[in-house]
Amino acid sequence: MSGHSKWSTIKRKKGANDAARAKVFTKIGREIAVCVKDGGPDPAANAKLRDLIQKAKQNNVPNDNIERVIKKAAGDGEKNNYESVTYEGYGPNGIAVIVETLTDNRNRTAGDVRHYFDKFGGNMGQPGCVSFMFSQKGMIVIENDGLDEEKVMDDVMTAGADDFTFSEDAVEVVTDPASFSEVRDALEGMGYTFASAQVEQVPSTYTSIDDPDVRVKMNRLLEALEDNDDVQEVWHNWENPDEE
Structure with a gap:
């Protein structure tokens, strides 16, 4: 996981203003709504919904908000039909970028994403142009508030994780995507709480930018x-975008 600190990104997002946090609530709510329509409103029977509820809680979304979205999506209140569309491209200096969207208007979203790439010195490419540089991995981040490294190692391996990185700020745990939920639940059962836990697209190599502009x-x-x-x-x- 060298090349980028997940913990630094989490700290930056935690410091976001109220408007930015509200936008996060809205986006997670949309994910939950789509998930409920696809797999039902019962998290015991819908593993992805269970993961999204945990993601919402990690982002401090109130329980009332979560329950409201689930009930609305399970009924007739949600009229928008969102579909998942992924865009790929290159930012300035050849930085590979994958953009995952949920949209009810492909033309609008594609136009917006293309505009951003063009405006800031990049270009949107064809599907597959950068995704081969990434692989899906379960990523669990635990804030280090005095944890014992040897105990963490034993717990992480017992839970079935593939690897972990221990630093003075955080523990970053890597899992196979298929076993992500089980590993997260096992660690939660051991008393750990998470700063972040989700399946992510992790790059195989990283690119730096030296020019400040x-x-x-x-x-x-x-x-x-x-x-x-x-x-x-x-x-x-x-x-290391947060350090440059």
Whole structure:
């Protein structure tokens, strides 16, 4: 997992203003609504919904909000039909970018995403142009508030994780996507709480940006994408963006 600190990204998002946090609530709510329509409103029978509820709680979405979205999606209250569309492209300096969206208007979303790439020195490519550089992995981040490394190692291996990184700030646990839920539940049962836990697109290699002006453009591209209501997740291979 060298090349990018997941913990630094989490700290940045935790410091987001109220408007940014409200947008996160809305995006997770949309994910939950689509998940309920696809797999039903019972988290015991819908593993993906169970994962999304945990994701919502990690992002401090109130329980009332979560329950309201589930009930609305299970009934007739949600009229919009969202579909999942993934876009790929290159940011400035050849940074690989994957943009996952939920949209009710493909033309609008594709136009917006293409505009952001063009505006900030990148270009949107064809499906598959960068995804081969990424692989899906379960990523669990535990804030280190005095944890014992040997105990963490024993617990993580017992839970069935593939690997972990221990630092003074956080423990980053890697799992196979298929066993992500089981590993997360096992660690939760051992008393751990998570700063973040989800299946992510993890790059195989990272690219750095030395030019300060290019770094500004890349940051603005990411900000524009993340601010778009249709964009759910943005994955990239920029090395240490929070430190540059």
